[in-house]
Structure formats: structure tokens, C-alpha cells
Amino acid sequence: MTQSPVPDERRPPNPGPKAAARNRAALVAAAREVYAEHGLDAPLSAIARRAQVGQGVLYRHFPDRAALSAAVLEENVCQVEEAAAAEEAGLAGVLGVLTWHMAESAAFIGLLHVDAESGDSGILPYALVLSGRVERALRRHLPDGHRLEAAGDLMLAVDMVSGAVTGPSREERERRALAAWRLLGVEVGPVRPFEA
Known part of the structure; x- marks a missing residue:
């Protein structure tokens, strides 16, 4: 049996394709900051976190x-x-x-x-x-x-x-x-x- 999330735990609605350009720009800005702070070997997960997106979103925009x-x-x-x-x-x-x-x-x-x-x-x-x-x-x-x-x-x-x-x-x-x-x-x- 699946439980429905409590109203406080609901995720915001997915903005869909409109978010793609915003996510890409956030990833580039985050990469610039993270690379400047930690170098090119910084984990890509740190860039995704800084951009406030999931790693799947990062890889959709940038395969490597x-x-x-x-x-x-x-x-x-x-x-x-x-x-x-x-x-x-x-x-x-x-x-x-x-x-x-x-x-x-x-x-x-x-x-x-x-x-x-x-x-x-x-x-x-x-x-x-x-x-x-x-x-x-x-x-x-x-x-x-x-x-x-x-x-x-x-x-x-x-x-x-x-x-x-x-x-x-x-x-x-x-x-x-x-x-x-x-x-x-x-x-x-x-x-x-x-x-x-």
C-alpha cells in the first residue's frame, strides 16, 4: 500500500521544459564557482547541489x-x-x-x-x-x-x-x-x- 505524502512534504510542481534554460544557466554558474573554489576535480555532485538541481539534470545538460x-x-x-x-x-x-x-x-x-x-x-x-x-x-x-x-x-x-x-x-x-x-x-x- 502506497502512502500519500503529508501536505508539508509535497514537492513543488515540476515547471517542465521552461526550467531547462534556467537549470543550464544555474549549472554553468555553479560550475564556475565550484571550480574556482575546489579546482576541476571537484565532484560533479557538488556542482549539482550548488545549482540546486539533481545529478540527473546535470547529466541531461552535460554528459561529462x-x-x-x-x-x-x-x-x-x-x-x-x-x-x-x-x-x-x-x-x-x-x-x-x-x-x-x-x-x-x-x-x-x-x-x-x-x-x-x-x-x-x-x-x-x-x-x-x-x-x-x-x-x-x-x-x-x-x-x-x-x-x-x-x-x-x-x-x-x-x-x-x-x-x-x-x-x-x-x-x-x-x-x-x-x-x-x-x-x-x-x-x-x-x-x-x-x-x-
Whole structure:
């Protein structure tokens, strides 16, 4: 015999397909936070809990860790591209957005550096495409004669700064990133996410 739940124990009604986009956005935001706090090896169950969804919902949107990582990286790159597309954007402003994402997503920087050396990650080809998109966005604002104008120098500088983005807190990672840009002689605008 099945017992009916007591009214206080009833679950809220299932919002159905309308919740899919909201759940996906919550999972990406949660992944960014959990990865920043605990690194890429953090359990996916922690991400589901932070997003306040079940693990089944996580796996419906992202079949594996690489797919979830790619979604967060894609969101980062889209914001850099949006910042570069803004009419008033200059190189310093776009670098400020890029630096915010570096400090916010330090765990992904580690992933990209490690996988580029080992060459065994399914996300590596996608990461290379994203890197090219970041370079194009930055180059749109690189003035003639800029110290990073030579082929390869711009992304080498980004790699050098990303290598310096370490530390236990977001503030420490941002401080180190800004110090690295300063040592390279590159001006960076306010470090913040892009807001349309």
C-alpha cells in the first residue's frame, strides 16, 4: 500500500521544459564557482547541489566533465568578444574583462596548460578554437605599433599572465594578474565582467 505524502512534504510542481534554460544557466554558474573554489576535480555532485538541481539534470545538460568545462569556457569567451564588440571598448577595457575571467576561472587556466602539454583531452581542440577567438577579439583593439603587435606576442602575453594567476582567493589571483600585466608594460582597464 502506497502512502500519500503529508501536505508539508509535497514537492513543488515540476515547471517542465521552461526550467531547462534556467537549470543550464544555474549549472554553468555553479560550475564556475565550484571550480574556482575546489579546482576541476571537484565532484560533479557538488556542482549539482550548488545549482540546486539533481545529478540527473546535470547529466541531461552535460554528459561529462569536459562538456561542462567547455560550456563555462564558451561563456567566458563570449563575454570577451562582447566587450571587444562594444563601440567604446579599447584594448585596456577588453583586457580588464579577460583578466576578470582569468581570476574567476583560474582552474580552467590550469586545465588548458596541462592538457596542451599532454594532448589527451577531448576539450583541447575546442580550447584552441576559443583561444583563437580571444586573440581575434583582442587584436581588433591593438593599436599599430603596440608592444604586443608582433605575431604570437599577444597570446604569449596572455599565456604569461594566465600562468601568474594563482592564489587561494579571487582577490589574490586578480592582484597577481594585474602585476603580471604591469610587468609586461600593458595597461589594463577595470577588472570586471562585461555588462551589456
